[in-house]
Amino acid sequence: MFKELVVLALTGFCLTKATGVYPYAETFTADADFLHKQKQIYELFFYIDQAKLVGSEFYEVGRTYDIESSIEYYSDPSIVHEFLYRFKLGYLPRGSLFSVYYKEHRDELSVFFRLLYSAKDFATYYKTLSWARFYINEGMFVTALVTSVMYRPDCKGIILPPMYEVYPHLFFDNEVIQYAQKIKMSSGYKKPISHDSFNVETYFIDYNYTSLFMKHYIDGEYELDYFTDDVALNNYYYYIRNLFPFWMNIKDFAVPKHIRGELYYYIHQQLMARYYLERLSHGFGEIEDFSYSKDFAPSFYSTLAYSNGVALPSRERWSEVPSYKYNYVREIENIEMRIYEAIDSGYLYDYEGKKFSLYSAEGFNYLGNLIEGNYDSYNVNFYGAIDALYRDIFGFNYDCKHKLCVVPSSLQLYSTSLRDPAFYRLYKRIISYFYRYKGKLPAYTHAELDFPGVKIENVYVDKLYTYMEKYNYFINNALTVDSYKEGMGYNVKAAKWRLNYKPFTYKFDIKSASNTKGMVRIFLGPSLDDYYYKESNYMYYSWYNFVELDKFIVDLKAGSNTFERHSTESIYTAKDFVGGDYFYKKLLKSIEGSEPFSYSSKVYGFPENLYLPRGRAGGMPFKLFIHISPVEESKISYFDFPIFGKMLYDGKPFAYPLDRPMEPYVFGDLYNIYFKDVSIYYLKDGIESFYPEKYVADKYVAGEYHGKYEHVAKPYYEKPYYYGKYHY
Template sequence: MRFTVVAVLAGLCALALAYPEQKITNKQFLERQRDVLRLFRHVNQPSYYKDHVEIAQSYNIHGHYDYYTKPEVAKHYYQIYKYGLLPRGEVFSVFYEEHLQQAIALYKLFYYAKDFETFYNTAVWARQHVNEGVFLYALSVAIVHRPDTYGIVLPPIYEVYPYYFYNNEVIQEAYRYKQQYYGQQVHQGGQEHGNYNGYTIRANYSGHYLNLHPEQSLSYFTEDVGINAFYYYYNIYYPHWLGGQDFDYEHDQRGEQYYYVYQQILARYYLERLSNGFGEIQTFNYEVPFETGYYPSLQYPNGLQFPTRPNYAHLYEYFYNYGQRYGNNKYAYSYTYVQDYERRIREAIDRGYVYTHEGQRVNLYSEDGINVLGNLIESNPDSPDRHYYGALHVYARHLLGYSYQPLNKYHVAPSALEHYETSLRDPAFYQFYKRIVLYFQRYKARLPSYTEQDLYYQGVEVKNVEFDRLVTYFDYFYSDLSNAVYVTPQEQEHEKVQVRARQYRLNHKPFTYKIYVNSDKEQQAVVRVYLGPKYDEYGRYFNISQNRLNFVEFDHFKYELKSGENVIERNSHQNYFYQNDRTSFRELYQQVLGALNGNGEFTVNNNEAYFGFPRRFLLPKGTYGGYEYQFYVIVSPYVPYKGQENYDHAKYYYPRVGSGAQHIDNYPFGYPFDRPIHYDQIYHNTPNSYFYTAKVYHRHADDINASTGSHH
């Protein structure tokens, strides 16, 4: 039996002991961090920094082909630049082929720059001449993959591009403040938090003005800036178009990871649904009207509104009978493509093999089969045949997003599903990826089921589990909106315009938990903790075998068991798959300047320099009277991950993407819930595992602050 695991949906980070926080004193690194941050400031307008203006005017790709390790990449980009790129000010989406090819070409130009100086000069040139969305995306992907920018912290995307994270009334209020009140010292209400010397805007979620469907009551989860930032950064580290010869993801088990990330997103969403009285994520049929409408409440920087999908949308009629232009616009055929690609995927799973583009047969029910299937469904460069099995998710996003068909390739109106920053806002996202996860389950149903012996750890017994009282609440979160408004050169230089959003976000009280384990000898073990439902929305008990896909990986760590009794104590800040709120753009920049000037220090947090699910969403909301969930703990023998044999953990601040360093052990993703178990009692009768029932209580923040004891 083969074992391969990566951590949960949240960033797949390794142990904190292996990747501690790093206090950076290296001047070269600090200067690079400062220079990179400046590239992200007010990205929707030309940069006014004097060195940026000079470099943009003097640097010429045409005269510097030999500055790139692959000169042909620079020549190609110069050709398409002269031919005509997506103009500045136009909407960019990675899910439009013409846009994506320009972004890939720019990424390669960045990635193959011979040294940091060339990379930086190229980035500054592109900052002034290339479409803002293309530049932002290609630059971000290049930074997290280039060896000489390893460790550089990307600023929060919701502060770089607030338009995709805050409703249009928030952005409009920021515009109004800039126009009406700039020049006055502090507008009324501007000093509500600490010593902030700017204007604060209260931000609501969609549904504040228009609510199309009851499921919009979950908008505090689906539209959370941290959750959507997590999904964006995950796709920056693992773009669906990157791999193969350009970048080696072999050690990361990229295809299998693709499945597990989406399965975990759906499981976490389902836990939140239960707290709000909703049940299973809906399924849909392409021939039946799509029930769940969506009103994004977002607008693009150029003023274009995000498309809206009505309730009971007729997908087949929308693309066939409503005057869409066909011609060479392949997205008009999305309705046909999604059904063709899904049929081919089903046939491959049922037959048990796929064919490469050259006609070579690949067995799906082999050691690497799940990884092959994941690459195939994602349609990444490691897919056996990207053309035949197709980019299902690309066409499904066009179809379900109800986006308008473009008049030409440069005038597009993408839906929320057609941006990583906004995908999770739309309920259709979860309904579509439920279909994807069920295809994987169709595959896994043919794998051998786990037996009691597969789960058993001889000589180890989990005697008890204890959790503190679990309480959630909403608290205020502040986010800088300054990049949403346009500034003059003087305003940019002195950072005079300060405006921010204040929004309620879910959080939880800190808590600890203990796991009591008996071991007959000293040995290395690995501990997994899952959180899942115990009852459905009607209060009916869930059989674990039926319910296993609804468990979220809560914690996962290596532990040295001693002979006899072991008391493993953990707290809510030790689950390394979760990330604290990102440092704001302004504070990040000030920390770097302070470290360069000797007036402070800059610390690279192992989570913040990578990516992760928001720690504040560690628990589902629960209810006032307490919603009952259950934890599952299993202790297993530690099996080192084979792909880390040549990896030097001490050399890096955090796991290097593509290295496999984020693997904690060598078990399957989601073990032991990754495969069916025919007899439910196997879970309960395994001595090295334990079920613990706990209620999650929801309280008002004022009640939390006023109380010193238990909440009743």
């Protein structure tokens, strides 16, 4: 929970804490029951490619459990019968590749999930999972486990491990995985750099990825791979897409159904805006469009391999759509026309032919469900699942007709989607449908945007800096071990470069005519220099390129108010996960009773290290857009999402007021809107080239650097010969 700030009276000014009493993450102290549940669930993710982990608790439980003889412990016996019938016919076996984007896989997953959800109590749920570790495909098992933990009431608050620890091979190049396996297999590689705080031998893989040089020579797009391949970003995308899995009908669950489609749009619109700002930092400009009849521009050079050794499919630059994908192209062209017709006519049709208005209070949510093709869509048969079809076409994988020979492309896994440049081209097309809809809505009027009596007089922002740092990630799951005991005996960590920024503070001067509450929203977008428009016209053409950095409620007193907000307090970002090695050992100590175990309702979010785009060495201009609006207490609510904490909702559309084009004339005398020109400076030699050593030392104490000090210095890909003409 955010800290309270003392209110100081200073000559007519009120200094207040921006967050006030509105919590977005809560901290709890675990009791014995929670600790036991947390341990049992967390262990199920250990060495996931091994069906039998001798010595583990789930091994002993799973090998003796019988679902069929325990049917009375499930609330829906029909689900148990259906699962057992399908299982005896032949479920997807362990070792096969799995993706939710294949119908046979998805159908089996859905039945398995419903089996888990129908377990009457946690004991039955855990026994079922322990049994499933032996027999259910590991990809399907993890997906059902993650989703069921999110949705089962008796799992509330349980922390799930980051996917880069569960599936390191989907986040780290195959060279790293091979090296980790050599550490396990060969005593010559076993040279522990240090011991962790629990005195466990720790091996660090500090590797110069030779394949990266190949990628950059093939396609300049890979200059952005520090963003697209960011481990925390891909983990965020995996979990945010599993909040409302498209393969689930959520009508029977206690979740905010009215935002499902809108949240799908918002997640991807913000990702696209953030990606665009990163492109500007490299001088790339707009994302090109594509045509099915012309060669597809961006390549995808995969450096990943599945755990069974099969490489993820690659795609050459300027490739033609394969002939075996033509049937999908014809299907997608039909669906595109139907979506356009729905948007332009203002109506969509359900399975029975009934018309529903798209331009109603819930119309945008309907559209989001329709485009995602989720199980809440009004008519999947007619409007299809265009998201899945795009991924199928441009993943360039083989069109396998049998569930056992599927090789999913990077686009068909949430953990790897963001790595492929095709993702951003596809979502530019998908988001354009929403923009077409938004363009037909009436623009906000002056009265709708105004906050009478409130004026933003000034906004101060510290100087903005970004830099590259090396960070170590726990990857023990890349190995095969003989037993649970051996697996706990040492740690393997892989270093990877990532973008980070120097935390900064906003300071707001706001005058108010009365005591009131205001909702402050902060956005970052391209500078005016990139558009050559006047400020008002610029917002009309570039509203969708702004990233929402923060949103919070502030108490305003009559008169002048000054308050601060730290960048690290953003409700959208989350700090680094502490690491499974530390987390699990601390959990065990708490179970022993030697120390309390505290946990937060917010574990994941957009990665804090990517709060700012990279910018340039000499500084790159961007623009802050700040808007403060009245707070209607009756409309304020908090959606408490598992592992993402509380989401503040005030009844406004996501990204309001930059959720639709803004007409130029409304800016004339809106004093509750403020533009701020800022520059972002990229420190090529690392943060210590600018800042005193104390800053770096403080980060070590906080556990944010898990490597050696010298690793913070110059990143290998910042050499001029590597970036070529795009080196700044």
